[in-house]
Amino acid sequence: MSISVLCELCKKPVLLEKARINELGKAVHEQCYVRAIRASKPMGPADGPKPRV
Numbered sequence: 244m245s246i247s248v249l250c251e252l253c254k255k256p257v258l259l260e261k262a263r264i265n266e267l268g269k270a271v272h273e274q275c276y277v278r279a280i281r282a283s284k285p286m287g288p289a290d291g292p293k294p295r296v
């Protein structure tokens with residue numbers, strides 16, 4: 244039996260066994276978790292294409 248909870252970030256159901264727990268103790272999708280981390284660290288290295296100068 245699998246339990247699903249609502250992702251704190253996108254408000255969609257996520258299987259608890261596949262969810263990540265964020266720093267607030269809330270279940271989130273792994274994708275949402277990664278996205279949230281990247282959003283909080285805008286200066287991440289090698290993240291996305293760099294504009295040509």
Ligand SMILES: [Zn+2]
Nearest residue numbers: 250253272275
């Ligand atoms: Zn989500």
